Amino acid sequence: MSITSSPLRPDYRAALGMITPSANLVVERVTCAILSDFPEVSAHFSRTPVFGARDLHPDDYDWDGMLGAARLLAQARPDVIVWNGSKGATLGFSADRELCRRVTEQTGIPATTSTLALEAALGSLGAHRIAVVAPYASDYQRKLVAGFEREGLEVVAEAHSGIADNLDYAAVPDAAIAGMIRAVATARPDAILAWCTNFPAAYVVDALERDLDIPILDSVTLAVWHGLHMAGRADPRGRRWGRLFDRPTQ
Known part of the structure; x- marks a missing residue:
């Protein structure tokens, strides 16, 4: 009889939920490449509209898009939800703290972002x-x-x-x-x-x-590194992606 892992079992394999901008071609590639060194961790992706040369929300997040993407990821019950996007550096780090607060409030899942990483x-x-x-x-x-x-x-x-x-x-x-x-x-x-x-x-x-x-x-590597830390999985196996993987998180 096969045994299916579950978040309630001690042998559960970790899962990272990643929100990525819709016109992004890099986040999935780099995330999956890094996680090839962490075979017990899977990545699962959801997208929010960010495309073209004009930001439709230049001074804030598209909250409907971001939280909608987070709710879809939450259906897979990842250990962490990560906004793998860099916009928070221009909005202010507090905007990403608020994003994480709202994501966790709506999904019950811990959250982080590239900027907070x-x-x-x-x-x-x-x-x-x-x-x-x-x-x-x-x-x-x-x-x-x-x-x-x-x-x-x-x-x-x-x-x-x-x-x-x-x-x-x-x-x-x-x-x-x-x-x-x-x-x-x-x-x-x-x-x-x-x-x-x-x-x-x-x-x-x-x-x-x-x-x-x-x-x-x-910025992508940061998001993966911090997500792994929050899931209790980061270690020097990721060292070929930089010294970051030798570092603890605060």
């Missing part, structure tokens, strides 16, 4: 001086830098690709991402942020960290 990682590293690499157009990049500075972080360098359309962020080549990271590394920040969950920076992090000797925090 970043906050935990920077705290663990004791990092205050940061550099920011992103695919964004100049106006949005300025908004992003200002958002980090409002949180008390010192942005000592930045680089961006100048792209406006959300879908096109995923097409930035590895060599261009690595070039931007190397450029901002000359400011010797405490950490370099590769910020945007549709920006495929995760694949260059490990080699560049070894070369530059600076922690590099990719």
